[in-house]
Amino acid sequence: LQLVESGGDLVQSGGSLRLSCTASGSSLDQYPIGWFRQAPGKSREMVLCINRSGGVSNYGDGVKGRFTSSRDDAKNTVYLQMNSLQPGDTAVYYCAGDQYFSTTYCPAAVGAFGSWGQGTQVTVSS
Numbered sequence: 001l002q003l004v005e006s007g008g009d010l011v012q013s014g015g016s017l018r019l020s021c022t023a024s025g026s027s028l029d030q031y032p033i034g035w036f037r038q039a040p041g042k043s044r045e046m047v048l049c050i051n052r053s054g055g056v057s058n059y060g061d062g063v064k065g066r067f068t069s070s071r072d073d074a075k076n077t078v079y080l081q082m083n084s085l086q087p088g089d090t091a092v093y094y095c096a097g098d099q100y101f102s103t104t105y106c107p108a109a110v111g112a113f114g115s116w117g118q119g120t121q122v123t124v125s126s
Contacts, residue, residue, distance in 0.1 A: 001026040001115040003095050008120030011085055019080040019120060021095030029073040030099050032106045034058070034113050035080045037091035037122075047093070049106035050078060058108045062088070085124045092119040 007019040021033060035047040037060075049058040050069040059067070066085075071078045078095060096113035107113060 001028075001031065001097055001099075003097060003115055003117035005093060005095050005117040005120040008093060008122045010123045010125065013086055013124055013126050015085050015124070016081070016083045017085065017122060019082070019093055019095075019122070021078045021080070021117060023076045023078075023097070026099075027073070028071070028076045028078065028097070031097035031115075032100055033069070033071070033078045034096045034107060035067075035069060036094045036096060036110065037089075038094070038119075039091040042091075044094070044110055046108060046110070047080070049108065051106045052100070052103040055104060055106070057106050082122070085122075087124045087126045089122060090124050091122060093122050094119045 002025045004022050032051045034049045036044050038044040047060045050056050056069050067082050096116045098114045
């Protein structure tokens with residue numbers, strides 16, 4: 001599974017962005033997908049996870065109610081919709097996947113995902 005993120009940009013505080021995570025090499029419907037972010041000088045943290053059935057869980061601190069995710073398995077793409085963006089959301093955003101049998105399971109740990117994209121930069125100005 002190869003993953004490529006896109007959609008990162010510079011946006012003003014209060015704005016919205018939609019990131020895409022497009023897969024190749026395997027059918028995305030076999031994978032729960034985690035969205036992570038890493039700000040300068042900080043460790044990588046989970047933003048949320050979308051399971052194989054489309055359920056979203058494992059929200060990171062401060063994103064529930066502002067961020068959500070959806071998947072279009074026909075396009076082999078998962079989306080991260082980010083609303084009400086704040087300067088504290090500035091980071092490189094990554095998507096990650098690994099193959100799990102359960103359609104409702106969503107891992108929470110960085111180490112539970114074996115395939116990672118290269119990341120896309122999101123910068124929120126105040």
